[in-house]
Amino acid sequence: MHPVTVSLERAERADMPFTPPVECPICRETLALDRTLEDHLVGSHTQREVARRLAAVRERAEVRSVSD
Numbered sequence: 001m002h003p004v005t006v007s008l009e010r011a012e013r014a015d016m017p018f019t020p021p022v023e024c025p026i027c028r029e030t031l032a033l034d035r036t037l038e039d040h041l042v043g044s045h046t047q048r049e050v051a052r053r054l055a056a057v058r059e060r061a062e063v064r065s066v067s068d
């Protein structure tokens with residue numbers, strides 16, 4: 001995250017509805033405002049990387065729900 005950069009972009013795009021920056025859950029990269037997470041995942045990550053990440057999130061959620 002680069003808060004300064006984000007706030008500058010936000011000011012420049014004051015005429016557009018503000019969309020919060022999306023951070024890729026795999027590489028932690030903040031996506032450009034005109035890119036979707038889906039585009040980024042398809043273009044920058046392999047199917048295996050995405051699958052592994054989804055599996056990890058699911059495992060954590062299951063562990064948490066059990067411990068609660």
Ligand SMILES: [Zn+2]
Pocket residue numbers: 024025026027028029040044045
């Ligand atoms: Zn990424």
